[in-house]
Amino acid sequence: MKSLSDADLAARVARDIPDGSYVNLGIGKPTHVSAYVPEGREVIYHSENGIIGVGPPPAEGSEDPELIDASKRLITTVPGAAYFEHTDSFAMMRGGHIDIAVLGAYQVAENGDLANWATLDETYPPAVGGAMDLVVGVPKVFVMMRHAGKDRTPKVLRRCTYPLTGLGVVTRVYTDLAVLDVTPRGFVLVDLAPGNTLDEVQALTEATIHV
Amino acid sequence: MDKRVTDLGTAVAPIRDGAVVMIGGFGSSGIPFGLIHALLYQGARGLTIISNNAGAGETGIALLLKEHRVTKVICSYPRTPGSIWFERRYEAGEVALEIVPQGTLAERIRAAGAGLGGFLTPTGYGTKLAEGKETRVIDGRGYVMEAPLPADFALLRAEEGDRWGNLRYHATARNFNPAMAMGARHSIAEVRSLSDGPLDPEVVVTPGIFVQSVVEYGVRP
Numbered sequence: 001m002k003s004l005s006d007a008d009l010a011a012r013v014a015r016d017i018p019d020g021s022y023v024n025l026g027i028g029k030p031t032h033v034s035a036y037v038p039e040g041r042e043v044i045y046h047s048e049n050g051i052i053g054v055g056p057p058p059a060e061g062s063e064d065p066e067l068i069d070a071s072k073r074l075i076t077t078v079p080g081a082a083y084f085e086h087t088d089s090f091a092m093m094r095g096g097h098i099d100i101a102v103l104g105a106y107q108v109a110e111n112g113d114l115a116n117w118a119t120l121d122e123t124y125p126p127a128v129g130g131a132m133d134l135v136v137g138v139p140k141v142f143v144m145m146r147h148a149g150k151d152r153t154p155k156v157l158r159r160c161t162y163p164l165t166g167l168g169v170v171t172r173v174y175t176d177l178a179v180l181d182v183t184p185r186g187f188v189l190v191d192l193a194p195g196n197t198l199d200e201v202q203a204l205t206e207a208t209i210h211v
Numbered sequence: 212m213d214k215r216v217t218d219l220g221t222a223v224a225p226i227r228d229g230a231v232v233m234i235g236g237f238g239s240s241g242i243p244f245g246l247i248h249a250l251l252y253q254g255a256r257g258l259t260i261i262s263n264n265a266g267a268g269e270t271g272i273a274l275l276l277k278e279h280r281v282t283k284v285i286c287s288y289p290r291t292p293g294s295i296w297f298e299r300r301y302e303a304g305e306v307a308l309e310i311v312p313q314g315t316l317a318e319r320i321r322a323a324g325a326g327l328g329g330f331l332t333p334t335g336y337g338t339k340l341a342e343g344k345e346t347r348v349i350d351g352r353g354y355v356m357e358a359p360l361p362a363d364f365a366l367l368r369a370e371e372g373d374r375w376g377n378l379r380y381h382a383t384a385r386n387f388n389p390a391m392a393m394g395a396r397h398s399i400a401e402v403r404s405l406s407d408g409p410l411d412p413e414v415v416v417t418p419g420i421f422v423q424s425v426v427e428y429g430v431r432p
Contacts, residue, residue: 048313049237050383065239065432067382072238072291083382085389085416086237087321090314094334118339125301126310127290128340133314136333167337 001204002195003147003176011036012193013102013144013174017043021099022052022092024134027071029144030102044080046098048130050089053081070130093130094137101138103131105145105173107160110186110207112170114143115162128165135166147175147204154206156180156187177201178209185210214376214425215405219249222399222426226255226364233320233365233391234262234272238291241384243368243401245428247271250280250366257282261320261362263313263387265289265297276300285360287313311360312340317390319360324393324421329358365395369417372402376419377410385416392421401428 004012006029014036017023024046025031034054037043045054047069054069055076062076069075092098107115114135118126135141148154156173172190173180178201179190188210192201202209216222223246226232232250236242251274258281265284266272275281276296284306289297300306311319312334322330331354335341345356367388369378378400380388392398398421405427 047383049240050386064382066241066384068238068240069383070237083380083385085385086313086317086387087390090317094314094332123302125289125298125308127288128310128312129288130313132312132338132340133334136336163339164337 001177001200002193004193006032007036009144009174009176012179013142014038016142016172017041017100019043022046022097024048024093024098024101024138026101026103026131028104030104031071033102044078046092048089048093050084050086051077051081052092053078055081090130090133093133096137096139098138100140100142101134102142102144103134105143105155106162107155107157108143108145108170108173109157109160110182111159112168112182113160114141114165114170115160116165118163120162131165135169140171141169143170143173145173145175147177147201152204154204157206177204180209213374214419214422215374216424216426219245219401219426219428220253222246222424223249223253225397226250226253228255229257230255230364231259231261231362233362233395234260235365235367235386235388235391237263237383237386239432240382241368241380241386241388242271242432243366244271244432245401245430246366246399246426247275251275251278256280259283259285261285261360263287263316264291265294267291267293273297276306279305281306283307283309285309285311285316287311287316310340315357316360317387319357320387320394321390323359323361324390327359329356331355332357360394362391362395363397365391365398367392367398367400367422369400369402371404371406371410372400372422372425373406373408373410373419374425375409376400376422376425377415378402378417378419378422379410379414380416389417392417397423399423400425402426403429403431
């Protein structure tokens with residue numbers, strides 16, 4: 001098995017983001033995607049805390065503590081950026097104005113269900129943030145995740161076992177081993193990470209991968 | 212009309228035990244730290260706090276939790292790095308938690324301020340967070356009925372204000388502040404600078420009609 005690095009996985013997702021897209025990148029692995037979007041494409045990034053046009057981190061000495069993204073990291077703006085309040089920000093998400101959302105996940109299922117906000121551990125306080133709003137409103141939901149747990153527990157499933165974030169919302173799944181589309185038939189293979197066979201990847205997948 | 216008050220303590224004096232208090236901010240941006248710390252000093256207890264996060268480190272909402280002033284938190288994301296005081300009070304069973312998806316939280320606050328009886332949102336439909344709530348299917352799509360979320364007070368942070376209560380903001384410090392200004396019966400704004408004259412009406416984001424008092428607090432986090 002050959003597992004993609006986080007950087008190569010981010011680059012694989014970035015290839016599928018067209019010029020002129022409005023994109024929301026979730027916290028964790030998805031935040032790295034913007035660094036790999038091919039030259040010449042203008043992609044505008046939205047952050048739920050009230051900015052569209054998120055730019056790279058500030059140079060030392062020009063940080064603005066009140067200019068942050070949803071991961072609470074210091075950012076800058078790009079030309080054409082705008083600030084707005086929270087109900088406008090979530091109107092952009094829920095109202096279908098953003099083209100693509102890239103999110104992390106605990107589990108995805110072949111019916112497009114996504115689980116990424118709570119586990120079955122009841123002692124741990126749950127935290128949903130903006131994930132549920134994002135998945136119901138954004139037409140293309142890309143999930144970026146490790147294909148299986150460190151102990152080989154499958155995360156690409158027939159049905160999720162963790163509490164759901166959204167029902168039937170996932171468009172495409174990018175893992176360190178494969179890219180899968182969610183279709184009415186279930187998961188359909190788009191491509192395998194270099195150096196892997198379908199049999200090897202299927203063995204780590206609870207759901208059937210169709211070709 | 213003059214909504215200016217001279218100090219933070221006077222601004223938070225009307226907040227009584229058991230009050231429901233909205234607090235603006237996301238992460239560390241747009242949080243009215245001056246007003247929160249004045250509320251801590253003022254001593255009100257049994258508070259319900261409505262905010263996106265539940266405080267981090269040894270400042271802001273985290274201090275209200277540490278000093279046992281809070282009995283309930285309504286928020287979308289209580290777990291941020293360093294949110295140890297929330298976690299301790301939650302584990303001890305001292306603080307109740309209501310988790311609300313972030314967009315639903317903002318819209319419920321706005322609905323309270325806009326005189327609406329609630330709204331239908333697709334957010335959360337079919338999930339644990341919709342359990343026990345009224346639902347409807349419209350054109351094949353499921354929606355959850357969400358109720359307005361009013362408060363007794365809102366503590367806000369803005370960049371600049373005038374004596375009429377008009378506010379403008381800086382960068383991403385805007386976040387929940389405009390919706391909370393509408394959603395509370397008594398909104399108190401901490402501003403980095405108080406303008407001597409009126410703000411240009413073209414730059415006002417929160418019209419002063421939603422704000423009951425304004426106090427200057429020049430510290431930027």
